[in-house]
Amino acid sequence: MSRVYNFSAGPAVLPEEVLREAADEMMDYRGTGMSVMEMSHRSKPFEQIITEAEQDLRDLMGIPDNYKVLFLQGGASQQFAMIPMNLMKNRVADYIVTGQWAKKAAKEAEKYGKVNRIASSEDKTFSYIPDCSDLPVSEDADYVYICENNTIYGTKFKKLPDTKGKTLVADVSSCFLSEPVDVEKYGVIYGGVQKNIGPAGVVIVIIREDLITEDVLPGTPTMLTYKTHADAKSLYNTPPAYGIYICGKVFKWLKAQGGLAVMKERNEKKAKLLYDFLDQSSLFKGTVVPEDRSLMNVPFVTGDADLDAKFVKEAEEAGLVNLKGHRSVGGMRASIYNAMPYEGVEALVAFMKKFEEENR
Numbered sequence: 001m002s003r004v005y006n007f008s009a010g011p012a013v014l015p016e017e018v019l020r021e022a023a024d025e026m027m028d029y030r031g032t033g034m035s036v037m038e039m040s041h042r043s044k045p046f047e048q049i050i051t052e053a054e055q056d057l058r059d060l061m062g063i064p065d066n067y068k069v070l071f072l073q074g075g076a077s078q079q080f081a082m083i084p085m086n087l088m089k090n091r092v093a094d095y096i097v098t099g100q101w102a103k104k105a106a107k108e109a110e111k112y113g114k115v116n117r118i119a120s121s122e123d124k125t126f127s128y129i130p131d132c133s134d135l136p137v138s139e140d141a142d143y144v145y146i147c148e149n150n151t152i153y154g155t156k157f158k159k160l161p162d163t164k165g166k167t168l169v170a171d172v173s174s175c176f177l178s179e180p181v182d183v184e185k186y187g188v189i190y191g192g193v194q195k196n197i198g199p200a201g202v203v204i205v206i207i208r209e210d211l212i213t214e215d216v217l218p219g220t221p222t223m224l225t226y227k228t229h230a231d232a233k234s235l236y237n238t239p240p241a242y243g244i245y246i247c248g249k250v251f252k253w254l255k256a257q258g259g260l261a262v263m264k265e266r267n268e269k270k271a272k273l274l275y276d277f278l279d280q281s282s283l284f285k286g287t288v289v290p291e292d293r294s295l296m297n298v299p300f301v302t303g304d305a306d307l308d309a310k311f312v313k314e315a316e317e318a319g320l321v322n323l324k325g326h327r328s329v330g331g332m333r334a335s336i337y338n339a340m341p342y343e344g345v346e347a348l349v350a351f352m353k354k355f356e357e358e359n360r
């Protein structure tokens with residue numbers, strides 16, 4: 001068996017301990033004689049899996065009792081529609097546009113009501129986070145929406161926007177569980193798990209109870225109503241059972257590491273190694289303003305598309321894979337999620353040094 005250092009933005013690297021455990025339990029999950037994949041979602045063992053997964057997530061994030069945790073499907077992209085369908089009572093919402101994902105979410109919300117783009121960083125290809133300390137928040141806005149960590153551009157909100165009392169909704173797909181959060185600052189926190197938690201197919205929604213109502217936009221399907229899933233504890237229909245099982249293992253792994261404060265420290269240490277190298281390199285250059293840099297996604301360029309392509313190819317041959325930047329921006333991007341060990345970033349930086357010397 002040989003494992004690579006996988007810098008993919010998502011689906012992405014998972015902890016080896018988790019993969020080994022899942023492998024050990026593949027044929028016979030704890031004496032049931034079957035895999036979790038083959039198991040009824042109404043069975044006792046699965047009930048225990050989903051209940052423990054929720055509790056472990058609550059422990060990790062310190063989720064207050066007046067928030068529900070929902071394990072849903074449809075990816076983060078489905079939330080782009082579910083959020084307005086469930087929350088847009090006045091049919092007005094404010095969006096802060098800091099990248100492709102926020103842009104897509106704003107466009108989708110326009111199907112349901114008036115969308116005000118109250119701040120944007122598109123003028124400089126989303127290389128920074130706009131000042132959100134005094135935004136023109138709309139009087140009648142149902143919520144203010146952000147994408148907290150911009151997976152493609154590598155920026156992160158280091159300080160949440162002042163929403164002037166309006167409900168904050170955040171897509172945290174690519175920074176989920178990367179550091180401690182104060183859940184009470186948000187009305188909704190959601191993310192696809194395939195970036196920093198588990199396999200594709202699960203999206204986790206953490207939502208304050210007062211936002212879960214039957215008063216949704218006319219025509220909202222049962223399956224796209226938060227209340228359906230909250231009332232049924234994520235078991236209204238067959239949930240993405242195997243994915244939830246792996247997420248549960250990752251939650252336990254995170255607890256065993258010491259929790260989110262420890263993950264933050266490690267993530268900062270990993271990111272610093274790479275950013276410090278970029279800041280002194282004569283060949284590679286980071287594309288984001290230093291104060292808004294993401295701990296999770298690190299885009300960089302040489303300034304020469306052919307050299308970028310050569311780098312990606314040679315890195316892959318050296319076991320450092322999926323370093324090609326998003327198709328919309330080019331260059332390179334190293335995603336260094338929770339499960340990427342420090343040694344992986346060390347190996348990347350060593351390889352970049354060598355490449356720089358050989359390509360002066």
Ligand SMILES: *Cc1c(COP(=O)(O)O)cnc(C)c1O
Nearest residue numbers: 075076077101151171173174192
């Ligand atoms: C990947 C990603 C998405 C889209 O996720 P899907 O699960 O593919 O719909 C949305 N937002 C962010 C921040 C992402 O990183």
